[in-house]
Amino acid sequence: xxxxxxxxxxxxxxxxxxxxxxxxxxxxxxxxxxxxxxxxxxxxxxxxxxxxxxxxxxxxxxxxxxxxxxxxxxxxxxxxxxxxxxxxxxxxxxxxxxxxxxxxxxxxxxxxxxxxxxxxxxxxxxxxxxxxxxxxxxxxxxxxxxxxxxxxxxxxxxxxxxxxxxxxxxxxxxxxxxxxxxxxxxxxxxxxxxxxxxxxxxxxxxxxxxxxxxxxxxxxxxxxxxxxxxxxxxxxxxxxxxxxxxxxxxxxxxxxxxxxxxxxxxxxxxxxxxxxxxxxxxxxxxxxxxxxxxxxxxxxxxxxxxxxxxxxxxxxxxxxxxxxxxxxxxxxxxxxxxxxxxxxxxxxxxxxxxxxxxxxxxxxxxxxxxxxxxxxxxxxxxxxxxxxxxxxxxxxxxxxxxxxxxxxxxxxxxxxxxxxxxxxxxxxxxxxxxxxxxxxxxxxxxxxxxxxxxxxxxxxxxxxxxxxxxxxxxxxxxxxxxxxxxxxxxxxxxxxxxxxxxxxxxxxxxxxxxxxxxxxxxxxxxxxxxxxxxxxxxxxxxxxxxxxxxxxxxxxxxxxxxxxx
Ligand SMILES: Cc1cc2nc3c(=O)[nH]c(=O)nc-3n(C[C@H](O)[C@H](O)[C@H](O)COP(=O)(O)OP(=O)(O)OC[C@H]3O[C@@H](n4cnc5c(N)ncnc54)[C@H](O)[C@@H]3O)c2cc1C
Numbered sequence: 001x002x003x004x005x006x007x008x009x010x011x012x013x014x015x016x017x018x019x020x021x022x023x024x025x026x027x028x029x030x031x032x033x034x035x036x037x038x039x040x041x042x043x044x045x046x047x048x049x050x051x052x053x054x055x056x057x058x059x060x061x062x063x064x065x066x067x068x069x070x071x072x073x074x075x076x077x078x079x080x081x082x083x084x085x086x087x088x089x090x091x092x093x094x095x096x097x098x099x100x101x102x103x104x105x106x107x108x109x110x111x112x113x114x115x116x117x118x119x120x121x122x123x124x125x126x127x128x129x130x131x132x133x134x135x136x137x138x139x140x141x142x143x144x145x146x147x148x149x150x151x152x153x154x155x156x157x158x159x160x161x162x163x164x165x166x167x168x169x170x171x172x173x174x175x176x177x178x179x180x181x182x183x184x185x186x187x188x189x190x191x192x193x194x195x196x197x198x199x200x201x202x203x204x205x206x207x208x209x210x211x212x213x214x215x216x217x218x219x220x221x222x223x224x225x226x227x228x229x230x231x232x233x234x235x236x237x238x239x240x241x242x243x244x245x246x247x248x249x250x251x252x253x254x255x256x257x258x259x260x261x262x263x264x265x266x267x268x269x270x271x272x273x274x275x276x277x278x279x280x281x282x283x284x285x286x287x288x289x290x291x292x293x294x295x296x297x298x299x300x301x302x303x304x305x306x307x308x309x310x311x312x313x314x315x316x317x318x319x320x321x322x323x324x325x326x327x328x329x330x331x332x333x334x335x336x337x338x339x340x341x342x343x344x345x346x347x348x349x350x351x352x353x354x355x356x357x358x359x360x361x362x363x364x365x366x367x368x369x370x371x372x373x374x375x376x377x378x379x380x381x382x383x384x385x386x387x388x389x390x391x392x393x394x395x396x397x398x399x400x401x402x403x404x405x406x407x408x409x410x411x412x413x414x415x416x417x418x419x420x421x422x423x424x425x426x427x428x429x430x431x432x433x434x435x436x437x438x439x440x441x442x443x444x445x446x447x448x449x450x451x452x453x454x455x456x457x458x459x460x461x462x463x464x465x466x467x468x469x470x471x472x473x474x475x476x477x478x479x480x481x482x483x484x485x486x487x488x489x490x491x492x493x494x495x496x497x498x499x500x501x502x503x504x505x506x507x508x509x510x511x512x513x514x515x516x517x518x519x520x521x522x523x524x525x526x527x528x529x530x531x532x533x534x535x536x537x538x539x540x541x542x543x544x545x546x547x548x549x550x551x552x553x554x555x556x557x558x559x560x561x562x563x564x565x
Contacts, residue, residue, distance in 0.1 A: 004030040005401035007184035011037035014365025015190030016136040017390035023143040025398025032150040045129025047245035048121035049383040051086035059083040069115040070374025071517035072560040112248040115274035115378040126317040156417040158218040166361035167407035177483025183409035186397035193366035194501040198341035199443025200239025211367040213497035215348040221537045223369040225346035226508035232278040234340030236298045244379040247271040254300040255290040266565035273565035276376040279339035283452045298336035345373040354393025364389040375517015432475040504538040507546040
């Protein structure tokens with residue numbers, strides 16, 4: 001049985017940064033991923049990463065913008081950690097080889113992003129995630145003697161020992177179907193978000209909430225799950241992202257009357273208000289009949305305002321996306337967009353070192369909720385979150401490993417998971433639905449009822465559908481009965497994880513009877529600090545259903561105030 005001081009599940013930015021930090025902390029490290037590391041979803045990150053590195057900036061300004069962007073639900077101690085450590089982290093990236101864009105003076109160039117009081121987003125054209133991910137992977141290979149890589153291994157469950165500590169995981173090799181127990185003194189979940197719970201989404205097919213559901217099933221609390229970000233600029237055709245970097249460079253939003261409607265909603269920040277504000281403004285324009293396109297469900301994003309040379313240099317990836325996926329040359333004509341699911345602010349509850357309430361279990365990146373984003377994440381703060389809290393989790397786990405023995409990881413969970421997979425493979429087709437059909441209904445339901453605008457009736461309807469789909473998923477059949485690269489059976493497991501995440505999201509959205517950040521309840525349209533300035537935590541009850549409790553929001557220096565842009 002493989003055994004490691006620190007076992008990291010996920011090889012996106014959070015996982016790779018955690019692995020490097022743990023290796024530098026002297027631990028024996030393993031990093032395990034269901035896809036090749038550089039195919040992790042972080043590769044899609046486009047517009048950049050925030051840090052107060054310009055001479056006229058200050059990390060406190062970054063922190064205040066983040067608190068305000070979160071609609072005062074973010075935990076300010078964690079936000080202070082993230083923003084104060086950001087400049088050092090970005091300079092570290094630059095020193096290990098990330099080719100950030102430089103200005104004419106040779107300094108790191110910074111672009112404007114939503115909700116920021118000044119330009120503080122460092123970038124590599126619009127391929128920032130890819131640039132960072134590849135450099136981190138090179139660094140991981142430098143540490144090949146202490147960092148074992150298990151590429152294309154799929155974790156099915158976490159293992160807890162007799163005293164409730166996390167003792168490792170069960171995983172299946174994708175290539176062969178072989179199942180194995182991995183023992184670990186500390187396990188760090190860095191499995192990314194759960195965007196595929198929605199359809200459409202900007203997220204890759206692999207973003208299925210596995211880590212969130214596995215932690216939840218093992219007894220860890222989830223936090224802020226109701227807070228789901230809709231990005232203002234996704235393609236009407238298929239939900240692909242057009243980076244906020246476009247608006248940062250000067251692109252504008254127009255309705256069917258050619259009006260720059262953000263003047264009405266956010267006169268000071270206009271298109272660069274926070275994402276929840278801009279998405280709601282667009283949705284309001286669409287609902288009030290000022291949308292564009294054949295069925296009026298779109299908004300124009302006019303990137304022709306940006307000088308063509310600059311677009312071709314700094315936004316070249318979306319030039320290709322526009323051409324390939326919408327048939328539009330964005331340097332010459334507006335492109336039709338609308339709000340689309342993009343990011344989840346919630347996840348596995350952690351402290352500022354990534355530790356969860358389960359001893360030996362950490363989480364970092366989009367899978368986690370240290371609550372630096374609260375009700376709404378500012379653009380370019382997620383890459384920062386992955387790196388700061390990935391590093392801190394890696395360092396903390398490595399230090400903890402020094403003073404402990406290897407826990408005993410029982411094989412009982414392995415037997416359960418093997419039996420569960422055998423049962424999926426043995427399912428008949430009679431009256432059962434395909435995994436993909438159930439997944440589609442889930443995504444469309446969430447996009448209809450748990451989106452930019454929500455109300456009790458729609459949310460209750462969504463909950464009933466999720467519960468029915470949970471039952472149907474127990475019978476869903478798969479076509480591939482083999483062992484080699486059986487993505488079909490992994491899809492059935494992922495469906496179960498997505499349904500858990502969906503249930504937690506809907507239950508929390510029903511519970512929060514106010515409007516804050518990304519949660520706008522048309523039946524409770526005001527923010528209500530007196531009753532709801534608190535986190536909603538979701539744990540799995542003995543009957544398997546989601547249970548609600550609350551935890552306080554940490555406020556250090558910024559008292560809640562009305563949020564205006
Ligand atoms: C199109 C797009 C553009 C974006 N642009 C930006 C941006 O410019 N700036 C910004 O700050 N943020 C951006 N974001 C958000 C940001 O990219 C993500 O939040 C972030 O990259 C998540 O990183 P992560 O390391 O937490 O997870 P991921 O990169 O999603 O990695 C998850 C890892 O977990 C592994 N994994 C998952 N489940 C299992 C399992 N069961 N077993 C084994 N391994 C598993 C996967 O293989 C993968 O290696 C963007 C998001 C999208 C969708």
